[in-house]
Amino acid sequence: MPRAVVIYNPIAGGSLGAAVSGRVQARLEAAGFEVERHATMDRDGARPIARDSAGRADRIVAVGGDGTLREVVEGLREADDRTAVGVVPMGNANIVAHELGIPTGVDGAIDVLVEGEAVDMDLGRFRTDAHEGLFLGVVGVGWDADAVGMVDRFRHTQIGRRSYRTWADGLYGAAGLGAALRPGQARFTLSADGAPPSGREYRAAFLCNLRTYGKAMTVAPDAHRASGLIHVQGRRSAFPPFLAWQIGAALLGRKAPSFVSDYLEGRTFELRADAPFQVQVDGDARGSTRRLEVEVLPRAVRILAPRGSSVAA
Numbered sequence: 001m002p003r004a005v006v007i008y009n010p011i012a013g014g015s016l017g018a019a020v021s022g023r024v025q026a027r028l029e030a031a032g033f034e035v036e037r038h039a040t041m042d043r044d045g046a047r048p049i050a051r052d053s054a055g056r057a058d059r060i061v062a063v064g065g066d067g068t069l070r071e072v073v074e075g076l077r078e079a080d081d082r083t084a085v086g087v088v089p090m091g092n093a094n095i096v097a098h099e100l101g102i103p104t105g106v107d108g109a110i111d112v113l114v115e116g117e118a119v120d121m122d123l124g125r126f127r128t129d130a131h132e133g134l135f136l137g138v139v140g141v142g143w144d145a146d147a148v149g150m151v152d153r154f155r156h157t158q159i160g161r162r163s164y165r166t167w168a169d170g171l172y173g174a175a176g177l178g179a180a181l182r183p184g185q186a187r188f189t190l191s192a193d194g195a196p197p198s199g200r201e202y203r204a205a206f207l208c209n210l211r212t213y214g215k216a217m218t219v220a221p222d223a224h225r226a227s228g229l230i231h232v233q234g235r236r237s238a239f240p241p242f243l244a245w246q247i248g249a250a251l252l253g254r255k256a257p258s259f260v261s262d263y264l265e266g267r268t269f270e271l272r273a274d275a276p277f278q279v280q281v282d283g284d285a286r287g288s289t290r291r292l293e294v295e296v297l298p299r300a301v302r303i304l305a306p307r308g309s310s311v312a313a
Helices: 017-030 046-053 066-078 095-100 106-115 143-155 158-181 240-252
Strands: 003-008 034-039 059-064 084-089 117-127 132-135 138-141 189-192 204-208 230-235 261-266 268-281 284-305
Touching (some): 017 034, 017 084, 017 106, 046 059, 066 132, 095 284, 138 143, 143 268, 189 230, 230 240, 261 268
Parallel strands (some): 003 034, 059 084, 084 284
Antiparallel strands (some): 117 132, 204 230
């Protein structure tokens, strides 16, 4: 009998994680799986569960947001295991689900767990002065990292925890405006694959493993889940109209003009600055640093995607 391990974030989706994971368990058992179900008890809690489940499950299911999914992937990487990972998206952005065509509705996502097929996906690895780890979608530097940091600090207040569940998009919009108008944004240099920096200085950058960024936005149109490359957009000016142009292009899924942003690709990137700059990883604030290193891990994880889709092909 095939085995599945379901790992759920109990506060995901407005605290519906437990109920949804129960539906996942029932559907997998009806399809002939022996199922274990585990709740994460704290931040980073999915990682040890996934690590300990490696080698004894045919698929591991993450019920939660991109953070829960990343923790599952990190646990499997620690165990050097390539068990197929299923996703029932219940976060705010759900970038992996959008990228792979996994339905964001619960019933459709559960169908993929039973009927889908595993596809290869690259991972990214990052290192700052204080943190290192994996990322699924994007590492942001500068403007959007400032906005993520503002929202993260607000979420840790009593009113913020309540507001985020209902007004997350509005909070990010307000924080983005505040970050755009904040003076004194740090400048940094950018180099790819060990080459010397070009001499250009940047105010913001997106280092992308996937094409999808946030909701209905694309900041690296050439990115692909299994390209073996990191795709980067670097914006040189902090002038607000340039940021507006960049956002407009992202909403249309196009590249910004060359006088707004540079586009690069490579296996490794290094960012350096004299003053600290903010970093966010898959929507989680990672503080400030003067040095950031990013590399791609080709085809490092297998994710269940809809069978027969253009992604799965």
